[in-house]
Amino acid sequence: MKDSHGRKIDYLRISLTDRCNFRCIYCMPEEGVCPMSHDEILSLEEIERLVRVAAKHGIKSVRLTGGEPLVRKGVEDLVAALTGIDGIENISMTTNGVLLPKMAETLKTAGLNRVNISLDTLDQDQFREVTRVGKLEDTLAGIDAALEVGFDPVKVNAVTVRRLDQDLLGFAKLSIDRPLHVRFIEYMPVGQDAGNGLAGWGQGDVISSQELLERINADAKAEGMEPLAPADKNPLGWGPAKYMAFPGAKGTVGFISPLSRHFCSECNRLRLTADGKIRPCLFSDTEYDVREALRAGDDDRVAACLMEALGAKPDEHHDKVGTERNMSAIGG
Numbered sequence: 001m002k003d004s005h006g007r008k009i010d011y012l013r014i015s016l017t018d019r020c021n022f023r024c025i026y027c028m029p030e031e032g033v034c035p036m037s038h039d040e041i042l043s044l045e046e047i048e049r050l051v052r053v054a055a056k057h058g059i060k061s062v063r064l065t066g067g068e069p070l071v072r073k074g075v076e077d078l079v080a081a082l083t084g085i086d087g088i089e090n091i092s093m094t095t096n097g098v099l100l101p102k103m104a105e106t107l108k109t110a111g112l113n114r115v116n117i118s119l120d121t122l123d124q125d126q127f128r129e130v131t132r133v134g135k136l137e138d139t140l141a142g143i144d145a146a147l148e149v150g151f152d153p154v155k156v157n158a159v160t161v162r163r164l165d166q167d168l169l170g171f172a173k174l175s176i177d178r179p180l181h182v183r184f185i186e187y188m189p190v191g192q193d194a195g196n197g198l199a200g201w202g203q204g205d206v207i208s209s210q211e212l213l214e215r216i217n218a219d220a221k222a223e224g225m226e227p228l229a230p231a232d233k234n235p236l237g238w239g240p241a242k243y244m245a246f247p248g249a250k251g252t253v254g255f256i257s258p259l260s261r262h263f264c265s266e267c268n269r270l271r272l273t274a275d276g277k278i279r280p281c282l283f284s285d286t287e288y289d290v291r292e293a294l295r296a297g298d299d300d301r302v303a304a305c306l307m308e309a310l311g312a313k314p315d316e317h318h319d320k321v322g323t324e325r326n327m328s329a330i331g332g
């Protein structure tokens, strides 16, 4: 599939649910989202049908996300079903990691190839502040479980927010002794009209990747460490990150800059929301409803909807970012 700007689109991010066992302050309101009803949300069979059609049109990679994908009942069966679809070459997941100690083995056996685990702070109290309900040790145990069962690569995604004043070097050091790929992601002021409780958070909280790199290297120097240098090799599925590494480290440190460095020209993705809307761009609220076509079992209409969304992919995102839905509903 090529979009109208000549970009090859072969990657689909699927939100399995808008529900979550955390309540991260930048992602959803304190009381949680008003959950989509059972009828609104796509069944696992409907998701499988959509992926089958999408694979025929060139989608090769699928990422399962949410909300928290591991709270969706039957997620292991979905992974197994997607693995069997001709043309799907890899299946990955973005998760907060809490349920990985219980589920990692089954997911690996079902065919999940790789995981990204979200972790924004290494400080217990701040972890509770950011996730509102989570425990740092649970996510750390999820990272251990992912490495133990052999997911490769295992990436750790940290959203950087200026007012959180995170221990950037501490994060970067996670990449030294174990094959962990730490990625710093700029905070995106998405969903602010959807009540995610971030009054006052905005552009001032975005720390550019350049500044992050400079700060990490200054802190490393103060500890007598060598600075980060461009990595020899990018981890698989490197996407839009720029990768660096400490000399001799087993993992890498990546910087993803959706705001300070638009990577729209490299965009290869479409998104499917949990309630069956195809979203051409994370930053635009334009969506195309594919649920009715899926429920009617009409694969031609499903394909037509995919093509319509593809045709509507903007060349780049502009200053206004989509704000009507939280990241948990879009599938971040």
Ligand code: SAM
Residues within 6 Å of the ligand: 020, 026, 027, 065, 066, 067, 068, 069, 094, 095, 096, 116, 117, 118, 157, 159, 185, 186, 187, 188, 189, 190, 327, 328, 331, 332
């Ligand atoms: N629950 C899973 C998790 O947290 O990994 C998957 C869904 S979550 C919406 C996916 C990613 O989006 C997480 O890494 C999260 O940190 C990120 N995210 C959520 N809101 C964000 C925002 N406003 N700016 C940047 N990243 C955000």
Ligand code: SF4
Residues within 6 Å of the ligand: 020, 021, 022, 023, 024, 027, 028, 066, 067, 068, 096, 118, 327, 328
């Ligand atoms: Fe849940 Fe992930 Fe959103 Fe945090 S970022 S509330 S873990 S969906």
